[in-house]
Amino acid sequence: MTENIITETDEITMPDTEAPEPAESRADGEPEAATDEPAGDDDTFSREYVEKLRQENGKYRQRAQKADDLAHRLHRALVAADGRLQDPSDLDFDDNHLDGNHLTEAIGDLLQRKPHLAARRISGDIGQGAVSTPAEVNLMGLLGGHQ
Template sequence: MEDNKTPEAEAEDTTQEAPEAAQDDAETFPRDYVEKLRKEAAEARVKAKRADDLARELFTAKVTATGRLADPSDLPFSDELLADSDALSAAITTLLDKKPHLASRTPRGDVGQGPTGGNSGDVDLAALLRAGA
């Protein structure tokens, strides 16, 4: 009697046999080699995490150095902005256009307070008393 299996049924039969055959033919590695590979992978993950942390710190420092934002964490981290200073400046400008309340409020330049550029070091008290007398 002929076997009238559909192609799907034949595929199921071959897939059921394949894992058993793969397990028999699977190549095994010594335990110390596998442990060494796992240790190297763990060290690589730690280094990658450290690199990501340093990249975020550098990004925050670059945003802070512009002095345009009150809080540098208002601009989300981006690798592309970290590499390109012009793009970083454009991103800050775009953010400030959308949300002007995030701008730094630190006064810059002459705001009319503090010592002036006059003769602050050459005060002659005796001359002042004579002028007033």
């Protein structure tokens, strides 16, 4: 059995590559004008065509980015409107949350796993704020004396 092993003394040769063919020309010797169509079977495109495609692609990327930003804002607003989470950013964005009951289920699952993320509401008398006082203040009554 013969093995092909390349040693340092062996010369490595690369196969010859064909040089690119010159641009096609019309019968009268003038080169063809650039069009919006691909330039034939050699898979090369004119510079104007490629720039046009890049600009069009850029517009689509900007639209997609704007739609993505709006979807994130909508998700945050829907979570805040639900009111069960202290911070709406605690629930990660998911496209499925934007339709149907998936959002309600996702918030319920999150609160079941991490109950400390639930919104806290203070209720009852906590010793602050407006308190009811008698209509007439009697200093002697307050000092323990009689009226």
